[in-house]
Amino acid sequence: MAVKKRVEMPTQDPMIRRTNFDEVALGYTEEMAREEASRCLNCKKPLCVEGCPVSVDIPRFIELIKEGKFQDSIDVVKSTNSLPAICGRVCPQENQCEAKCVLGRRGDPIAIGRLERFVADWEMAHGKSEIPNVSKTGKKVAIVGAGPAGLTCGGDLAKLGYDVTIFESLHEPGGVLMYGIPEFRLPKSIVKTEVDYVKKLGVNIELDFIVGRTLTIDEIFAQGFEAVFVGSGAGLPMFMHIPGENLNGVYSANEYLTRINLMKAYLFPEYDTPIVSGKKVVVVGAGNVAMDSVRCALRLGAEKAMIVYRRGREEMPARAEEIHHAEEEGVEFHLLANPVRIFGNDKGWVTSIECIRMELGEPDESGRRRPVPIPGSEFVMEADTVVMALGTSPNPIIVNTTDGLSAHSWGGLIVDEETGRTKRPRVWAGGDAVTGSATVILAMGAGKTAAKDIHEYLSSGSEDW
Amino acid sequence: MNEIVHKEILTPVTKKIVVNAPLIAKKAQPGQFVMLRIREEGERIPLTIADYDRDAGTITLIYQEVGLTTMLLGLMEVNDTIMDVAGPLGLPAELPESGKVVAVGGGVGVAPLLPKCKELHLRGVNLTSIIGARSHDLIILEDEMREYSDDLHICTDDGSRGFKGFVSDKLKELIDDGMTMDEVIAIGPMLMMKAVCEVTREHGIKTWVSMNPIMVDGTGMCGACRVSVGGQTKFACVDGPMFDGHLVDWDEAWRRANAYTEQEAIAVEHCRCGGGNNGC
Ligand SMILES: Cc1cc2nc3c(=O)[nH]c(=O)nc-3n(C[C@H](O)[C@H](O)[C@H](O)COP(=O)(O)OP(=O)(O)OC[C@H]3O[C@@H](n4cnc5c(N)ncnc54)[C@H](O)[C@@H]3O)c2cc1C
Ligand SMILES: Cc1cc2nc3c(=O)[nH]c(=O)nc-3n(C[C@H](O)[C@H](O)[C@H](O)COP(=O)(O)OP(=O)(O)OC[C@H]3O[C@@H](n4cnc5c(N)ncnc54)[C@H](O)[C@@H]3O)c2cc1C
Ligand code: SF4
Numbered sequence: 176m177a178v179k180k181r182v183e184m185p186t187q188d189p190m191i192r193r194t195n196f197d198e199v200a201l202g203y204t205e206e207m208a209r210e211e212a213s214r215c216l217n218c219k220k221p222l223c224v225e226g227c228p229v230s231v232d233i234p235r236f237i238e239l240i241k242e243g244k245f246q247d248s249i250d251v252v253k254s255t256n257s258l259p260a261i262c263g264r265v266c267p268q269e270n271q272c273e274a275k276c277v278l279g280r281r282g283d284p285i286a287i288g289r290l291e292r293f294v295a296d297w298e299m300a301h302g303k304s305e306i307p308n309v310s311k312t313g314k315k316v317a318i319v320g321a322g323p324a325g326l327t328c329g330g331d332l333a334k335l336g337y338d339v340t341i342f343e344s345l346h347e348p349g350g351v352l353m354y355g356i357p358e359f360r361l362p363k364s365i366v367k368t369e370v371d372y373v374k375k376l377g378v379n380i381e382l383d384f385i386v387g388r389t390l391t392i393d394e395i396f397a398q399g400f401e402a403v404f405v406g407s408g409a410g411l412p413m414f415m416h417i418p419g420e421n422l423n424g425v426y427s428a429n430e431y432l433t434r435i436n437l438m439k440a441y442l443f444p445e446y447d448t449p450i451v452s453g454k455k456v457v458v459v460g461a462g463n464v465a466m467d468s469v470r471c472a473l474r475l476g477a478e479k480a481m482i483v484y485r486r487g488r489e490e491m492p493a494r495a496e497e498i499h500h501a502e503e504e505g506v507e508f509h510l511l512a513n514p515v516r517i518f519g520n521d522k523g524w525v526t527s528i529e530c531i532r533m534e535l536g537e538p539d540e541s542g543r544r545r546p547v548p549i550p551g552s553e554f555v556m557e558a559d560t561v562v563m564a565l566g567t568s569p570n571p572i573i574v575n576t577t578d579g580l581s582a583h584s585w586g587g588l589i590v591d592e593e594t595g596r597t598k599r600p601r602v603w604a605g606g607d608a609v610t611g612s613a614t615v616i617l618a619m620g621a622g623k624t625a626a627k628d629i630h631e632y633l634s635s636g637s638e639d640w
Numbered sequence: 641m642n643e644i645v646h647k648e649i650l651t652p653v654t655k656k657i658v659v660n661a662p663l664i665a666k667k668a669q670p671g672q673f674v675m676l677r678i679r680e681e682g683e684r685i686p687l688t689i690a691d692y693d694r695d696a697g698t699i700t701l702i703y704q705e706v707g708l709t710t711m712l713l714g715l716m717e718v719n720d721t722i723m724d725v726a727g728p729l730g731l732p733a734e735l736p737e738s739g740k741v742v743a744v745g746g747g748v749g750v751a752p753l754l755p756k757c758k759e760l761h762l763r764g765v766n767l768t769s770i771i772g773a774r775s776h777d778l779i780i781l782e783d784e785m786r787e788y789s790d791d792l793h794i795c796t797d798d799g800s801r802g803f804k805g806f807v808s809d810k811l812k813e814l815i816d817d818g819m820t821m822d823e824v825i826a827i828g829p830m831l832m833m834k835a836v837c838e839v840t841r842e843h844g845i846k847t848w849v850s851m852n853p854i855m856v857d858g859t860g861m862c863g864a865c866r867v868s869v870g871g872q873t874k875f876a877c878v879d880g881p882m883f884d885g886h887l888v889d890w891d892e893a894w895r896r897a898n899a900y901t902e903q904e905a906i907a908v909e910h911c912r913c914g915g916g917n918n919g920c
């Protein structure tokens with residue numbers, strides 16, 4: 176059988192989209208989806224499923240798309256993945272499900288993510304998302320953080336009849352999906368729809384509530400909650416600690432993206448929160464966070480939007496699609512280069528950044544070749560905005576205010592992987608708070624694992640933990 | 641929650657509101673603040689918890705109208721609800737159990753100074769306070785400060801009341817006249833806090849200041865609030881807002897506080913002309 180090529184997904188023209196915040200990828204039409212679905216071999220032993228952290232029944236949902244049974248298809252996806260419209264858009268499929276698809280050996284793997292997105296969007300447009308009728312257990316569970324981990328854990332427990340309250344420190348639920356990932360990659364209306372679904376399941380979300388400050392976990396227990404799941408993410412920004420980093424115009428990616436996404440600074444002055452993003456923007460790093468920042472910079476009017484990254488192209492951790500989209504939009508990549516200092520003018524604003532060229536040496540603990548500076552290779556790039564997208568670590572507020580929790584030196588909570596149990600009885604944790612910055616689907620997976628164990632524990636009636 | 645239950649106009653530019661926020665009232669400690677947002681399009685701004693009543697479940701906020709958010713907040717009346725109030729945030733102030741403290745407050749800085757003075761008074765610490773403003777009609781919280789202080793000095797820049805000159809000048813005078821103290825707490829405009837630090841530095845008097853950098857989340861997530869203290873970068877919202885004033889890099893703090901001056905003016909202008917529906 177001739178190997179058909181994968182059906183491309185329409186996108187906004189790069190030169191137009193770099194000036195707006197509308198979604199870049201436009202999604203398949205029904206015809207496109209059915210055609211792409213028709214390439215699937217419906218394998219007896221589907222390797223793709225092994226690549227999916229939540230084991231979506233991929234051949235089955237694709238088969239149903241082929242047959243035009245979209246509602247049945249989304250039901251299959253939703254039986255294991257409660258946020259498909261989000262995962263279809265942001266999962267690094269090329270390392271997960273699609274990496275394993277047999278078709279990838281000789282040609283293009285099935286576009287599993289795009290198909291997942293298609294059925295999820297179809298349901299939002301046509302479907303009736305049903306709220307299951309559950310009988311209440313009468314037991315209360317508290318969740319810290321309304322990111323993907325917390326929302327998934329809460330949703331699953333509500334379906335099992337628990338009285339769930341999610342405590343969220345910001346004024347909007349969604350975690351990184353709301354404050355980090357920009358509108359053009361993940362429309363906020365989609366996040367809101369998913370959050371609304373979780374609320375319809377009966378989950379109560381308390382906003383503006385900082386666990387560890389407003390109430391501690393111990394005080395939450397004292398209010399009659401029988402279990403607590405911590406899904407507080409990895410929200411602390413890292414800096415390089417180089418000279419000039421506190422100049423005006425130097426942002427952490429967290430601040431830059433939070434101003435833009437959560438506070439809608441791109442709509443200033445309709446919205447009150449400002450941002451100063453210049454004409455020459457350097458973003459340091461090459462993960463999803465860096466790609467999101469540099470592409471926001473373009474949309475805020477940068478003439479030059481540049482990535483500076485200390486390793487090479489192969490090592491860039493961002494999703495392949497985002498790197499590709501960034502290139503199409505005209506982002507410049509300065510690879511094998513690392514900042515050493517930032518210069519400013521007499522008013523304290525950034526004017527340029529000095530970098531040093533790097534070469535790749537022996538592999539380090541991460542298995543990637545370690546970048547080492549080439550002596551004497553310093554060079555200066557003009558810049559009026561610098562965004563540090565170097566990664567994030569978990570906020571210590573919870574560990575510092577809760578007896579009995581323990582964390583790694585870098586901040587990640589220590590848990591039993593099988594169950595999500597922390598060292599403190601009746602406290603579970605999962606997502607970025609445990610792993611450090613990872614992916615949406617892994618955070619969801621961790622929320623599910625914990626929900627299952629919380630249910631087993633609470634329904635067993637045992638008091639031993 | 642978050643309803644304004646009481647409102648007072650303290651000066652032409654300073655207002656006091658008491659807000660129903662039982663959870664925050666229960667936990668608040670002197671030195672802590674809240675982040676608030678007043679409308680969907682609104683910015684998140686920090687305001688110090690100037691007082692709290694754990695039984696009534698209320699917190700008191702005292703603010704100066706300096707830009708869009710504080711002006712819009714100024715238009716809110718009793719029974720209006722503030723959209724978002726989150727807290728208490730920041731580290732509680734480290735206050736001594738005994739000894740002698742001088743509290744120096746400039747302008748609206750007296751508001752964040754007040755809860756510390758109240759606590760020092762409760763602990764029986766000997767407290768001399770110096771409060772000041774540009775002119776007599778801008779002095780706030782005089783009665784409260786008098787109640788908590790063993791000795792209160794009032795200063796005005798224009799000499800319309802009390803000592804003519806800056807609060808830092810008054811402090812210098814007291815020290816020159818032989819007054820001794822274990823520590824100083826200075827809160828107010830940045831230039832004032834810096835001036836106080838210059839006075840105390842040569843005498844080696846420990847001086848606490850409360851930094852008010854621009855903040856976004858107030859929980860350690862963004863780094864907007866970073867200040868250099870003793871050569872190290874600190875996040876004022878989680879490591880502060882109180883720091884050893886002799887170690888603060890004031891020039892950097894000043895530059896960073898003014899990063900959005902242009903945009904702040906645009907925001908006020910936009911609201912005025914585009915307004916109507918915003919009620920301003
Ligand atoms: C800019 C950016 C782009 C990304 N792109 C991708 C992508 O394309 N694909 C992908 O798979 N992953 C991506 N990621 C990673 C992914 O978003 C995260 O791995 C995922 O969101 C983690 O989910 P979580 O629920 O563990 O934490 P979060 O999403 O961080 O949510 C944690 C929530 O807890 C709240 N919280 C924290 N502390 C407290 C407290 N003390 N009290 C109450 N609430 C608290 C926070 O406000 C937040 O809402 C990206 C991340 C960023 C920052
Ligand atoms: C911990 C802390 C406690 C504070 N407590 C009080 C208080 O009790 N009473 C009071 O009147 N003021 C207090 N402030 C200052 C107050 O937050 C600002 O005046 C307010 O944010 C101004 O917002 P605006 O929109 O009205 O003015 P804008 O037009 O936005 O700004 C006017 C001025 O306020 C500063 N500013 C702007 N945005 C912020 C921000 N998000 N955070 C901090 N400063 C900002 C600017 O540097 C500028 O000088 C405190 C600040 C901090 C950091
Ligand atoms: S959830 Fe992610 S990994 Fe799993 S099938 Fe969907 S896109 Fe692939």
Ligand code: SF4
Binds near residue numbers: 218278
């Ligand atoms: S491995 Fe590829 S072809 Fe086989 S079932 Fe999965 S998606 Fe279809």
Ligand code: FES
Binds near residue numbers: 859863876877
């Ligand atoms: S305000 Fe964001 S880290 Fe302090």
